[in-house]
Amino acid sequence: MVTPEHFPRNAPFKPAPAFVAWFIAGFLLFIALIIGFIVVPLILAGAIDIFLTMTICGVLVVITVLFILWTRLYYDSMFYELHDDELRWRRGVWFRTTGIVPYNRITNIDIKQGPLMRYLNISTISIQTAGYSGQAVPEIRIEAIERAEELRELLRKAVRACSAGAGDGTGSGPAPKAVPAGPVATTGTGLLILDELKKIRMLLEQQQKR
DSSP, rough: OOGGSOOOOOOOEEEOHHHHHHHHHHHHHHHHHIIIIIIIHHHHOOOOHHHHHHHHHHHHHHHHHHHHHHHHHHHHOOOEEEEEEEEEEEEOOOOEEEEEEEEGEEEEEEEOOOOOHHHHHHHEEEEEEEGGTSSOOSSEEEESSHHHHHHHHHHHOOOOOOOOHHHHOOSSSSOOOOOOOOGGGGGGGHHHHHHHHHHHHHHHHHHHHH
């Protein structure tokens, strides 16, 4: 059963605190791969001495500490908001990023969960929109959510409500009027469109002659 109190309308909510552990664990795995596939082979091959090895390890430790601090600040900056007609989000430590995704643009909502996320009981919701349908990356990811199925169902209901409101004229704007057929349809805007099509055709014919 969907419980909206976990994701209230017009009020910000954050990812699960496990986001910090998940993000740091992924970075530590990356550091381990660097040490295992780059640093260790160089040491075994005698390409670097002890001093350089200690320097590299020290730099990696400093980078790891800074990344842990940054991850905490980044988590504190993350917020999502469900409104009646759109999803809002903001994040960023040094550079603040905000965005708005109208429900009537959403085309696909996917839930992704890796092994570590499954262990931490969190998931990521990837939202695809009409403008991003041909892209490899989603327009927005709601990361480290504990009740991802509930949130996806709330988003689906919001998308269906916006689609129904736009289709039957009960939304924020009036219902679209039918375009009359026959000669009336070729007046005003129709004539402008026909004129533009004629110009495009002429340009295409000129390109073919060249």
